[in-house]
Amino acid sequence: MDKKILAAVIIIVAIPLAFFGLLYYQMSSIQVDVSISETQVISWFANILLGQIPELEIEIKFSNPTFLPVDITNIVTNIYIEDNFALEYSVSHLYIPSGQSITREVSIPLSNVIEIYSMIDQATSEYSGEVEMTVSGSANAHLLFLSTRIPFSIKKYYFLEEGHLRLEEAYWTDSKGEQISTTHTDTKV
Numbered sequence: 610m611d612k613k614i615l616a617a618v619i620i621i622v623a624i625p626l627a628f629f630g631l632l633y634y635q636m637s638s639i640q641v642d643v644s645i646s647e648t649q650v651i652s653w654f655a656n657i658l659l660g661q662i663p664e665l666e667i668e669i670k671f672s673n674p675t676f677l678p679v680d681i682t683n684i685v686t687n688i689y690i691e692d693n694f695a696l697e698y699s700v701s702h703l704y705i706p707s708g709q710s711i712t713r714e715v716s717i718p719l720s721n722v723i724e725i726y727s728m729i730d731q732a733t734s735e736y737s738g739e740v741e742m743t744v745s746g747s748a749n750a751h752l753l754f755l756s757t758r759i760p761f762s763i764k765k766y767y768f769l770e771e772g773h774l775r776l777e778e779a780y781w782t783d784s785k786g787e788q789i790s791t792t793h794t795d796t797k798v
Contacts, residue, residue: 635675639750641761642670651767654740657726658769662719665696667744669761670712673705679752680704681759686715686746690728696720733769740767 645667656663667686673679684700698717705711719725732740745762783789 633755635677636750636752636755636757638674639679639752639759640672640674641748641759642672643744643746643761643763644668644670645744645763645765647765647767650742650765651769654729654767654769657719657722657729660722660726662722664719665717667715667717668712669715670710671703671705671748672710673707675752676707677752678704678706679750682749682751684713684746684748686717686744688717689743689745690725691732691741692743693728695725695728729769738768740769741765742767 645665649666653663653665665688669684669686671679671681681703682701684703686698686700687694688696696717696719698715700713700715703711703713729740741764743762743764745760747758747760750757750759780788781790
């Protein structure tokens with residue numbers, strides 16, 4: 610085979626592979642961060658327990674360190690309380706210029722207050738005042754003709770009450786380890 614033909618074949622194969630490799634690297638460097646104010650979540654829980662209908666503020670930050678703009682679509686955010694589905698919210702579209710970050714503050718309206726109230730109340734009594742909350746979701750990222758799904762998640766534990774001990778059972782046992790309800794004492798000195 611002629612060296613010129615071999616060089617042409619290598620160039621024809623290498624350039625597209627390098628281009629796809631670069632695009633793959635660019636897609637894999639897109640980042641998503643989720644943050645929630647601790648005091649805001651505790652206030653949200655407390656307001657639900659008081660029978661109010663508050664909104665929850667969540668901050669989602671998309672970072673695009675690539676040299677190409679990225680479209681983010683179908684951003685779905687789910688909230689779970691103690692691994693039970695509570696709420697869902699979606700944003701349809703974000704455009705992120707190259708080398709920049711976009712922060713979207715999402716206000717999630719409360720729809721099913723009674724169900725969420727029971728989840729929080731049950732977790733508070735079962736786990737000595739602690740409630741687990743998970744915010745998870747995903748988004749589609751589009752870069753030129755490539756698309757990928759980007760998952761995100763954050764799990765936190767919030768204390769709504771001070772931890773306390775609860776005595777559930779107490780009894781006396783004799784020297785043999787058997788449970789007793791009455792006993793006789795010898796009062797001789």
